Every structure is written in C-alpha cells, then in structure tokens.
Amino acid sequence: MAYKLPTTATAPFCPSEVKGSVEVPQGAPFWKKILQFAGPGLLISIGYMDPGNWATDIEAGSRYGYNLLFVVMLSSLAAMALQCLSMRLGIVTGQDLARLSRARYSPNVARVQWLLAELSIVACDLAEVLGGALAFHLLLGCSLTTGVILTAFDTLIVLGLQGKNFRSLEAIILGLIATVGVGYIIELVLVQPHWPSVARGLVPSWHAVGEREPLYLAIGILGATVMPHNLYLHSSIVQTRVVRREKRSIASAISLSRLDTIVSLVLALLINAAILILAAAAFHATGHNEVTDIEDAYKLLAPVVGSGLAAVLFAVTLLASGQSSTFTGTVAGQVIMEGFLNLKIPCWQRRFITRALALVPALIGVQMLGNGAVGTLLVASQVVLSLQLPFALWPLIRMTNDRTLMGDFTNRMPTRLLAWLLFGVISAANLWLVVQTVGWIA
Template identity: 80%
Template structure:
C-alpha cells in the first residue's frame, strides 16, 4: 500500500499534482516575498536525513502563524468576561475549545502536505464556479471581520497607552500597511521569526501580570475539570458557547493548508508521512502557546476582578482601568495594553497572508500584498469609524461581538469541505482520515456549528 501511494504521489520535479482534476501545476523556483503563496511554496529547505530535533526545527513555524488567530483581540472579550463573572469555573471550556482547534488545524495541515494544494485551491477545483465564489465571498467576509477586531484592538491599545481618541487610534491602524511594505522581499522564515517575537511579547507580558495578581492555583486546578454545573445557567452557557464559537477562525483553515507547503518535501509517501508528523508537533505546540495565553487572560480577570468583587467587567477598557488600583501598580495595566497592541499587530500579518491564500486559491488572482492589506484594512476601518462616531467608546465591545458573529456564520462553510476532503481516500490516499478521526471531526463540526448557530440567534434576539 505504501509503495502504491508513493507511486500515486510522485510527480515531476517543480510540479504539484491535483488528484481532484488530474492536472499538474508548475511551481516557481524562487521566493521573492513572504505573502504570495505560489512564490514561497517549497522555499524552506528540509533535510530528511537530519536528526529528529533538526527536522523538527525545520518544520517549526507555520503553526505559529496559525496560532496568532487564536489570541487576537476578538478572543479577549470572552476570556475577560468569563474570568470576571465566573472566576476560574470556565477554564475547562478554554482548554476543550483549544483541543478542538488542534484537531481541525491538524486536518488542514495534512490536507496541504498530502495534496500539495491548499483548501481554497481544492475547493475551486472540486466545486462549481458559483459555489466556489460563494465560499470565497464568505472567506473574505471572515477576514474583514477579523481585521475589524484587529483595528478595534489596536485603536484601543493606542487609546490606553497614549490617551488619544479612539477615532485617531482607528486611523493610526491604517499605517500598518507600511509595515507590510517593509516586509516585502524578506524570506518566509523572517515572517515566522517576527510572529514568534510578537507571541513572546504577549506571553512574557502575561507571565509578569500573573505574578503580580497571584491567582489561586488550587481554584485554577479545579477550573480545569469539566463541569456541567459550571455551564448550567443561561449566562455561563452563552459565554461558554461564545468561547467555543470564537476559538476556531475560518481563514486559519485556509491559511494553514497553504503555509505548510513552504517546506520542500519530496513527493513520496515516506517523506510526506514524516512531514505530517513534524508539522503535527509544530501545530500542537503552537496552539498550546495560544491556549496558555487565552487561559492567562481568563486567570488574570478571575484573580484581579472576580476575586475582588468586580464581577461585571466585560469591556477591555474597563479591565485596563481597574488593573492598576487593584494590583497596586501601573505596570500591570501598561503590560496589558502592550500585549493588546502586539496581539492586534500579529493578527494583521497573518490576516494578510490568509487573504492572499484565499484570493489566489479561489480566484487564481494575485495582487501585491500591500494592495491586499490596504483594501482589507479600508473595509474594516469603515464600520469601526461609523460605530465609534455613533456609539462612542461603547462601540468597541459591540463591534467585537459583531465581528465574532460574522466569523461564526462562515465557519461551517470552511469546516465541511475540509473534513470531506480529508475523508476522501481518492484525494488523500493512505493519509485519509481513519474512522476515529472521522467520527471526532464530524462530532466537532456538529458541536461547533450548533454553537455558532446558537450564538447568532442569541446575538439577533439580544
């Protein structure tokens, strides 16, 4: 079976094979920019004969890009509200949601490595033009919604750090296009290193903050144990579903299936299997970092607010204002704002790459990354500015909720083709999902889809 799979996967040098269409696609041999998927495919050399730890380092990186989506400003609101209202009781929801994300991102990673194509490309080849364009439109909406959360997070961070108005902060976020321009021509490994630096900034900030607020670690351990009683009421159940619904980002599934192809893997079953194993470790470790940061946000809110009687903290700005007087030092509040800014900026980079992947995959269209960044940011600035002008500072919380609802609506349309394709033995060969994985993946699809439908209904009714 392995030999036949190897023959089926072998292709001519410089080509990738589509089992869906039977066609071959020529790949560029050089990488000139970190944002164009076709140009960076196979740009990171891999030595299959290297020791285990060296091979692991060669494959480390794509998981970091994906993990950014799990700690963006849109996730902060649910974690802060969960911690302030219910202490450590909903910590297990954060953990289980992150485990679900690991399963789905591993499916996305495996799809990209085995087929040599990303989820968007495969969807364009597999479905009718009308269906593919509908999927593209939904995916673009999810990126704009995510970018709206990044705009609001960045604007709020500028407001908290420099006392500027939210309107000025929103306009200032438009300048991140210059940062994207500055990264033109750099290697994909450089982008991964920048993401690692931003994640390290967020993580270090929360380590210091947790040291300052001193969580009750016995209560933390208790909160890790799943409990139906903890989500028995309408409010905690709604919040728990919100955490689950906001955890898996639709565009991350497209992104991951593309960026894993930056590794130059030989097209035979043995090397593909090794690449999957290395990339699985990369994915799980990176998402564990995201889990720790999301858990740290909840722990901070539980220790600083819930334990001191401030159980109604639901806005990021309120959390910032209360940290200094409660903890007794302004360092905690400043670190909070700095980590918020790092979160927004890191998500901006990955959103740009995801946008390129989706546009190139669904439409076979590639534009300069700075143009892509400018268009997406402009479309996110409009609702942000309108909301702030109409609602003032209160717009941040409401728009963050709205962005999560939009993401929730799109998610099943990305999950369904991903699971169907990884189940397809004609496409995946011996790397198709086995029965336990199939059952788990479809169970997660049902659970996440129901959770998101619930969120949308509650948002509309509420």
C-alpha cells in the same frame, strides 16, 4: 520528486511565491528537522489570541471566576484537531483548501465560499483594528477615532517586509507571541491567582454552564477560538517546506507539522487561559464581577493589583496581539484570493483593501457609540466568524475523508467520527450564539 525552489526573492505574504522555499535536509538529525518544520503553527496560533478572544475571556473571568477555564481548554483541543486536518490536506495534496474547493465545486458554489471567506477575514481584521485602536488609546491617550486611523498605517509594515523570506515572517511572529506571553507571565506574578482554584476550573463541569448567561459566554469562547480563515491558511503555508512526493517523506512531514501545530496551539491555549485567569484573580476575586470591556479591565488593573506596570503590560500585549494578527490576515487573504479566483495582486494592495473595509465599520461605530463601540463591534465580528465556520469545515472534512484525493492518508474511522462530532457541536453552538446575539441586539 521535491518541489523546485524559487529562483527569485520572495515576499512572505504571497503563498504561491514561497511554496517549497524552506528546504529540509534529508539526512538531518531529528531535532534539526523539527526546527525547520516549526513556524506555520505559530502563524496559525495568532488567530487564537486576537482581541476577539480577549473580550470573551475577560468577561468570562470577571463574571464566573475560573469556572469556564475548561471551555478554553476544550475549545483549543478542538482547534488542534481541525488544524491538523487542514495541515494534512495541504501536505498530502500539495494544494490548499481554497484551490481544492474551486476545483471540486461548481463556480457559483465556489464564489459563495470565497465571499464568505473574505467576509470572515474582514470581520477578523475589524477585531484587530478595534484592538489596536484601543491599545493606542490606552498607551498614548489619543481618542479611539485617532487610534482607528493609526491602525491604517500597518500597510507600511507590509511594504517593509517585501523581499523578505518566509522564515523572517515566522521569526517576527515568534517575537510578537513572546511579547504577549512574557507580558502575561509578569501580570500573573503581580496578580497572584489562587492556583488550586485554577486547577479546579480545568475540570469539565456542566453545572458551570447550566444557566443561560454562562452558556452564552462558553459558546462565545468557542466561536472566538476556531477561526475559519485559519483552515484555508494552514493548508497553504505548510507547503513552504520541501517535501518529497513519496509516502515515507509525506508521513514524516505530517508528523513534524503535527508537532509544530500542537505546540503552537498549546502556547495559544496558555495565553487565552492566562487572560481568563488574570480577569478572575484581579476582578472576580475582588468583587468586580461586571467587567465586560477591555478598557474597563485596563483601568481597574492598576488600583486592584497595586501596580501601574500591570496595566501598561496589558496595553502593550494587546497591541502586540493586534499587530501579529495583521500579518496572518494578509497571508490568509492572499491564499483565499489566489485559491478561489486564481487572482494575485501585490501584497500591500491586498492589505490596504482588507484594512480599508475594516476601517469603515470601526469608524462609524466609534463615531455613533463612542467607547462603547469596541465591545459591541467585537461581539459582532465574532458572530460573523461563527456564521462562516461551517462553510469551511464541511469541505475540509469531506476532502480529508476522500480516499481518491488523500490515498493512504485518508482519515481513519476514529478521526472521521471526531471531525463530524466537532462539526455538529461547533455548528450548533455557533447557531445558538447567533440567535442569542440577534435577540440581544433586538
């Protein structure tokens, strides 16, 4: 039996209102079905190219050239595996990870999960605020404080999208991703990296991360790649497609959604790789091995490359990255609030609350530390995300391994082993990152 289509205009940020809103004709050709299922993966991919990723990729490229490129690749492959688990859970059960967690665990445990998930969204939004503020600072010449205040007005964008359908939101996200992608293609043409060295950087090498500093950066890349709130988000937004509650239709939906997920995250991988390659070619290869700040990278691009266009494109893509993350953060917030608390508020209010909570530490940091606040707070936001990740991974893996919940779509043994291996590696890596960061701050 198919989900009923909503009879009223829907808002793209409210997951419960757009469930089953994209109908897929049963007799449609394969290519048309692919197009209909394409979209949720794009929203997820945004979380893998936010300003937090920029900070780690730029520092890795400037310090170690192309040596840590394989870390970006392996982290993205791990993200693909975990997002596919989340997608499968949502399609098979017809419920999202947050709602299933509320039903499965005690009220106190569910409240802790909710608080940690909300904290991860605020931490991610903090990175978006800092990225947007820095972009405004670079493009308009305003102070960082003014840039932070300007980011508050993105709530107006959310208001402007009320009444639009979910496909409109997906189209907007595609446009923003295309802006980032085209910008980096042009920048790489201007920088002209040494492609044989790029290819060697894709080969995994323990020697490349054998020392403390590159290992710290490698774990930072991993921690900035897999976003905990994306796991909650993906299990919800895949339900926007109409899927008949029969084995064959569910299996087809999983296959098509898996393709959407992998292709979208490959795009994110290419953009993250492009950031690192740009930093390696523009800075490391020219002797600028200490570029660890996004603003420093912007200022050095024009004189190193010999064209002001590269610096302008850098700032524009940074702004597009931060704004696109705004949309997905709002949807994720709605999913988590509705799932854990069974509470729904207007989407613009949800956006306002999240952005207000992120603005406070951003403004305090900028006032106390000046321009140096951006790098420090970006690192702090990634540590907060790292702390929360295992609390989202554990229930996801347990649920997709549960035959009473998943039936014939339960994880097979190779998938189970891979999932628990990733859980162990990511948890250990994130714990090490947190310990090292606390020691660095002390």
